[in-house]
Each structure stands twice: as structure tokens, then as C-alpha cells.
Amino acid sequence: MTDNPKTGIFSSRFFFSINHYLLSVIIIGITVIICAPLSNSQSYHVVSFILLFVVSFLATFMRMGSVLLAAALSAIVWNFFFIPPHFTFHIDKVEDILMFGMFFIIALLNGILTTRVRRQKQLAKEREERTSALFLLTKGLSNASGIDAVLNVARDGIENNFSCQSVYFLQNDNKLSLVTSENQPEKELNEDVLQQAQWALNHSVKAGKFTNSFSEADYTFYPLMGTRLNTGVVAIKSGKPLKEDQETIITAFITLISNALEREYLGELAQKARFLDESDKLYKALFNSISHELRIPVATIMGASDTLLTSEHSGKDQSVLFSEIFTASLRLNRLIENLLNMSRLESGRISAHLDWYDINDLVNEVSQDLKDELKPFSFVVSVPDDIPLVRIDYGLMIHVLYNLVFNATQHAPAASEIGLSVSHRSDELIIEVENSGASFSEQDIKNVFKKFFRVEVSRAGGLGLGLSIVKGFVEAHNGKISVNNRKGGGVKFTISIPTSSPQIENAKMMQYD
The missing domain is CATH 3.30.565.10 (Histidine kinase-like ATPase, C-terminal domain)
Incomplete structure (x- = not known):
């Protein structure tokens, strides 16, 4: 999507230089030299057909100006060298006058038809290139995982196809923040650029250079608007305004990038929600488990101790109760030690003293x-x-x-x-x-x-x-x-x-x- 035929999907129009006009003159000259032996015969009409064929042939790959020059030169040369009387521009016969005019009519018709065919071919090529660019961007965005990966694909897609510089601002807590790029000098990204990008996002319209809003800006700001979220702004720096077909395709690019960023944002939100939900479940399960594990030995100790204190028992029964208290104490001690050891491990305070x-x-x-x-x-x-x-x-x-x-x-x-x-x-x-x-x-x-x-x-x-x-x-x-x-x-x-x-x-x- 650049005017450079080597870099974007929109190639510039092919303009012939003076060399192409000279080429048409040379070709007609060579044709005349080849047909020179026929100048003394009565078959000068054959020469007109040959020259007319050459003009029609030139129309297949030259533009209108070169073809008309070849037609005019052919008509003049044919009249001057081949139509009797020779070496004059006088034409006596009506059929010769008609043939003289046919050079221009056929050249004009061939030029128009060839130009139309060439234009249709160019449009078909551009449509194919646009479709290919959209396909590659869609494929890259669908394979990208994470916001950084999406932005890298988006940056490559826009800069390679439009020969421009792109800067991205993402929204966080209703404020835009710059996503840094190695190719972007930070000194150019002053506070004014951020404010202009914020304005474009707040109003959901294109702003900046080549627009009615902030036309003095260095960048053109395109808001990244998804179906449910406005994720940020892409700022494009270009030396000249985009053409209508380029504007159409970059709008499609912006839509694809917006949807991809929205997908990643919603995915992160869903992941955070799952994490919070799992953390809440883990907290409840851990709390219940610790409560349960503490309650059992504590209840055993309290029950056995209460029994020992409130009633008299034989030595055998007392031994059983003391054993239960001791076993419960060991279980409680093991639980506390495990919790303390895990805390020490996580804090990095465990080291082996060999x-x-x-x-x-x-x-x-x-x-x-x-x-x-x-x-x-x-x-x-x-x-x-x-x-x-x-x-x-x-x-x-x-x-x-x-x-x-x-x-x-x-x-x-x-x-x-x-x-x-x-x-x-x-x-x-x-x-x-x-x-x-x-x-x-x-x-x-x-x-x-x-x-x-x-x-x-x-x-x-x-x-x-x-x-x-x-x-x-x-x-x-x-x-x-x-x-x-x-x-x-x-x-x-x-x-x-x-x-x-x-x-x-x-x-x-x-x-x-």
C-alpha cells in the first residue's frame, strides 16, 4: 500500500520516459527501411498494412502517447515515401485519404482497448495483492499469542505494506500508554502526541495529520475499536496522504488488529477471573483443610484431658488416654512443622549444613x-x-x-x-x-x-x-x-x-x- 512499486501492494503507475517515444520512432524507422523496396511498386497499400500492423503491435505494450506518435509518424512516412507522387504530401485517391485517417483511428481504438485491458489487469493484480495482504495479516494475528505478539504482527503488516512508521498506544485504566518500539525515537513521542491519541480514542474517530482534527500533527491517529472494547490507538507517520483504495485497506487492517487485541484483552481478563476463582477455591480448601487438621488433634487432646480431669480412671484407662493425647500432640506438631518448613522453603532460608x-x-x-x-x-x-x-x-x-x-x-x-x-x-x-x-x-x-x-x-x-x-x-x-x-x-x-x-x-x- 505504497507508491513505491518495490515495497507495497499498491504499485505506482508505469510512466514511459522519452526513451519510449524514441523507441516507437526507431521501430517505425526500421519498418520503413524494410519496406523501402516496395516504394517503386504499385503495392504501396501493402506498406500501409504493414505499418498499421506495427502500430497495433505497439499499442499492446505502449501507452497512448507513444502509440499516437507511432501512428502519426507512420501516416506521414507512408504518404511522403510510398504514395505517388513520391516525396510530397499530396494525396489524390479517396481510399488513400481514408487509409491515412485509419492510422489514427485504429491507433486510438487499439490504445483505448489496450489501456482498458491493462487497467483491468492492474486492478485484478491489486485486488489479489490486497487479498493476499489481508490473508497474511489475518493468519499472523490468529497465530499470535499475547498482546506483544499481536502488536509485532500488526506493526510489520502496516509498515511493510504502506511504507510508513507506526506507533501503538494501549489503554490501561482508561488512559493510554505508549508501547515502545526499537524503531521509534522516543524524543518524537512527546506529551502532545499522547494527548492527540487520547482525543482520537475518546471520540472514536480518525484524527491528526491529513484530517480536520490536529492537522498540524506528525501522525495520523486511528482508534482501535473492537466490538466490545476500545483497546488503544495506532499512530501512522507518512509523508503524504493515503489514496482512497489505500485508506480502505488500512481501515480493514485496523479492524483486524482491533479484533485481535480485543481477543487478547478478553482472554487475559478471563484468565485473571479463572485465577481469582481458583485462588478463592484454594484459599477456602486450604482454610478448611487446616481447620480440619488442627481440629482433630485439638479435639482429641481436649476430650482426653477433660475425661482425665472430670472423672477417676484406672491406671490402664489413664494410660490409654495419655497415649491418645501424646499421639494427637505428635500429629499437631507434625502439621505445624510442615507449615513452618514450607514457609522456610519459600522464603529461601533453608540451607544444608553438611x-x-x-x-x-x-x-x-x-x-x-x-x-x-x-x-x-x-x-x-x-x-x-x-x-x-x-x-x-x-x-x-x-x-x-x-x-x-x-x-x-x-x-x-x-x-x-x-x-x-x-x-x-x-x-x-x-x-x-x-x-x-x-x-x-x-x-x-x-x-x-x-x-x-x-x-x-x-x-x-x-x-x-x-x-x-x-x-x-x-x-x-x-x-x-x-x-x-x-x-x-x-x-x-x-x-x-x-x-x-x-x-x-x-x-x-x-x-x-
Whole structure:
């Protein structure tokens, strides 16, 4: 949509220079030289037909001026050199006079018809180019995802097809803000430009240069008006006003861009609405879950304590009540610890303080802490006798193993086997915790380490924080954790932790220095 035939979809008209007039003269001259042997014969009418054919041929690719020049030159030369008497402009015969006039009539008719055909061809080409430009813009906008991508497609479409500069202003809280572009000097975008763009948006009309509003401006402002939203303004800087057909096509461009931006705006609003709705649901679910998880142990402690205080019981009954209070206290403490640990992980205050430890001490402590939970199961521990000391944060790894084994007790069927194995290979400590029972779906495996995620088949309570904390503590050791389904049913968690840390080795070298 530029007047430059090399850059836009609207090519400029092809104007012949003086060279094309000379070309017509040369062609007629060559024709006359070729026909010179016929000048002494009585067949001078043959020469007129040949010259008339040449004029008709020139009309197929030359414009009217060149064709009329060729026709006039042909008539004069034919009269002067070929019509008896030679070398005069005198014509005696009526048929020669008619033939003389036919040069101009046929040249004029051929020129008009050829010009019309050429014009129709040009219009068809321009329509095809307009359709192609609209198709490419529509395709680009439909494939664009996000407002920035839409603006990039729009900027390329307008600037490439109209040979102009485009600047975009988007509306935010009923105010326009400039969308910066690398090709746009910021010094040109002063406050006046913003005010002019705001006026065009408020009045929903084109304004600026080549219009009745702000005609002294450097830009022409087109409001981006969708079906439901006015998203902003595109400012176009061009050296001359657009032609009528160019104005039509740029209006179509503006409509497509407006609809694409409106689509992205509405999509963002819908996404924000979904996010708020999901956040509200998550807040309610989390609040209800925390309330429920806190209420159970608190109710147990209060009930058992009230029973102990208000009535006399035998030593056996008191022991049962004290056991219930202790168990509820452990559950409450575990819940609070998980919440605190998750808070520490999210704040980035978790770091591993490594030291040398015997992995057997770690396994034995976890087994002792969970002895009551493990009573209904067959707990199988496998630790090689020759396993070396490992550098770990003992406190963090206690939480890791405790959560994994406790998680297994909550998902494994009664009387089934729960396994804990430790091995050392390739400078890595490998810990595996596995249990039989239900397997995880592919979606569960992807989400199992996310906060507040709970497997649907789980019968256990909790907030869904344990495995997320496990992952954070393992990664604090520069380690990795994964989960896979067992062939016979159930799941297996695998932890791999490097037995030496580059940071620790560097620290030791500094101490020795």
C-alpha cells in the first residue's frame, strides 16, 4: 500500500520516459527501411498494412502517447515515401485519404482497448495483492499469542505494506500508554502526541495529520475499536496522504488488529477471573483443610484431658488416654512443622549444613520415631555393612525419611511390606522408599511434589505438604528425588544425593590454606 512499486501492494503507475517515444520512432524507422523496396511498386497499400500492423503491435505494450506518435509518424512516412507522387504530401485517391485517417483511428481504438485491458489487469493484480495482504495479516494475528505478539504482527503488516512508521498506544485504566518500539525515537513521542491519541480514542474517530482534527500533527491517529472494547490507538507517520483504495485497506487492517487485541484483552481478563476463582477455591480448601487438621488433634487432646480431669480412671484407662493425647500432640506438631518448613522453603532460608554421619543412625531414628505407625506393616530395611559415612544435614534428612516412610504407612494396605533401602554408588547416596498398594496415575506422578497436592485414592489426611517439603530438603543437598510405580502395584520414591559437595571441598581447601 505504497507508491513505491518495490515495497507495497499498491504499485505506482508505469510512466514511459522519452526513451519510449524514441523507441516507437526507431521501430517505425526500421519498418520503413524494410519496406523501402516496395516504394517503386504499385503495392504501396501493402506498406500501409504493414505499418498499421506495427502500430497495433505497439499499442499492446505502449501507452497512448507513444502509440499516437507511432501512428502519426507512420501516416506521414507512408504518404511522403510510398504514395505517388513520391516525396510530397499530396494525396489524390479517396481510399488513400481514408487509409491515412485509419492510422489514427485504429491507433486510438487499439490504445483505448489496450489501456482498458491493462487497467483491468492492474486492478485484478491489486485486488489479489490486497487479498493476499489481508490473508497474511489475518493468519499472523490468529497465530499470535499475547498482546506483544499481536502488536509485532500488526506493526510489520502496516509498515511493510504502506511504507510508513507506526506507533501503538494501549489503554490501561482508561488512559493510554505508549508501547515502545526499537524503531521509534522516543524524543518524537512527546506529551502532545499522547494527548492527540487520547482525543482520537475518546471520540472514536480518525484524527491528526491529513484530517480536520490536529492537522498540524506528525501522525495520523486511528482508534482501535473492537466490538466490545476500545483497546488503544495506532499512530501512522507518512509523508503524504493515503489514496482512497489505500485508506480502505488500512481501515480493514485496523479492524483486524482491533479484533485481535480485543481477543487478547478478553482472554487475559478471563484468565485473571479463572485465577481469582481458583485462588478463592484454594484459599477456602486450604482454610478448611487446616481447620480440619488442627481440629482433630485439638479435639482429641481436649476430650482426653477433660475425661482425665472430670472423672477417676484406672491406671490402664489413664494410660490409654495419655497415649491418645501424646499421639494427637505428635500429629499437631507434625502439621505445624510442615507449615513452618514450607514457609522456610519459600522464603529461601533453608540451607544444608553438611557434616559426616552414619546413615544407620538416620535409619534407626526414623524407625524408632514411627514404630507405632509401622506396627501394622512389615518394615524391611536394607543398609550395606560397608556403606561409608556421608555428608548430609542430619536434621533435614530426618524430615525427608520421616515424611517418606510416614507417607508409605498412609497409603500401603495393612500387613503389606514397606521397604527402605540405602546404597552407595558413583559418589552418590541412593535412598529408596517403596510400598505396595495403589499405583499413581501419570498425572499424579507429575504433580505429587507440588504444594497442597493430594492423591485422590489417598485415605490419609494432611495438607499435601509433606512430599513438597521432602523435595525442597533433598534439593537443598543438591540432590534429586523421583517417584515411579512398582510392577506389582504401589510406588517407589528414589533419592540421589552427591556424597561430596564442591562448595564444601572449596571451604576445606581454604581452611587448610
